[in-house]
Amino acid sequence: MPSIKVACLGDSITQGTDSYNWLADLQQQFNPTFEFYNCGINGELAYNNLLRIQQVIDIEPDYVVILVGTNDVLATLSKGNTNLYLEIANLPRVPDMAWYIENLDQMITTLRQETNARIALSSLPVLGEDLEDNANVIVNRYNEKIQRLVKKYNLHYLPLNEEITEYLKVHPVENPAIYRPFGWWLKANIHFRTRVLKQDWDEYVGVHGLQVTTDTIHLNSVSGKMMADLVAAFIKAV
Template sequence: MSNAHPRPTGRRHPGKIARAGRAPKPVSPRTYAAEPGGRPVLVCAGDSITHGMISANWVRGVAQAAAPTMDTVNAGVSGNLAWNLLSRLDEVIACRPAIVTVLIGTNDALAQISDRWSARYRRTQRLPQRPTAEWYEENLRRIVDRLKYETTARIALMSLPPLSDGVDGRWNDLITPYNAIIHDVAARAGVPVLPVHERIAGLIADEPASLVEPWDGTQKLMGAATVRRLLLRRSWDTIARKHGFATTTDGVHLNEHAAAQIAVLVERFVNNAGENGYTTR
């Protein structure tokens, strides 16, 4: 497969046309591949935390910052596990990206909460097997391998954000093995890990413990957060405070304050600033 980037055609994708008072928005992989803009492309791949529909949209901020020199594609899909991202990776590769960021694994970890969570993911995401840490590692390695050998992109993985504003305890124990896998896969592939977990954990450490409510491990707050966002037009930060969290709206999805940390890390990587400082432990 040829990995050369398409030559500029002078056309811009309709979603990228500058309108007075409006910043450019990221488009989906299929939309961009159907009519490429002819400039270097950043693809942000992941799940709902990247998709930005039921979580604060950090990709939009990155797109605005990158707009003068680069197009941005949002390849996040809510609910996806690593296997789902691997299954649709052709869409990412078809964009002929210059840079790819990968933030995937929160749903793989959540599937370990209970048999009910696992069964729900198998049904809704049409998984061929029960999610396990070993399967996650296999799928993540295949994602990175394909990106390395089928694109010319600079690649960065990202560590998973904390659950339930937890930097220790049950939810940290659930996330920790998956972050260890991310670091191991990155080290073997020679790609950096953007320290999302560490940056958001820093925000949590700054919050008084009395203001943070523990998450009960259910999805009940997810529906409430969506209603408050879509119907009541509340900000994600306001919803987080209403539910007793500092960085998440419902124990899983990020508020604006936390999402901004991801945007900063990605912008630095895109601009090469501090790239070698990110760990590949």
């Protein structure tokens, strides 16, 4: 009997090398009936996902999960970030929210035209763990636009941000961490602790006092398992 195919589009939060690998959880839970295709690539924006949408179409997926946009937000938070993403993501223009929604809309439209897949669209996770910080104010604006696309195309919605937000409200800390740029030193530290010392994400998070992120950007096991549970519920709802 052929496997049921689930293609998951996105960035590093989906790829799972710098973030908790929630796809691995799903593959273990649904193996061997379902086959999960990891179509996430570190550092990508919605524009880059759109450029390689044919790869997803060629899979002939039964389900598509889209979690992309964190880098789109990051690219707008400072001039330095903008210049960085223009270079590393090979962007044809300065990114903004309108362009993000345009690219995401085209991704959805193309998938609806070229596949028979059921499509789920996720809200973007928090940036930093201070819900009042400007980075999360901006994330919420993007998520409002995402919800409009969900309604426009009658898609399944994965409320990842909402679940993370509720968790942080239930587990408040005195000085929640704000978003900080993801520098090379922090990435090297994560790789050393998780790949050399074989620490799990929770051990790493404990070093920095973070609750739902590893570095104020990427998911740890708490938030990563939330994503896995949301996708599992989406699949089981059919």
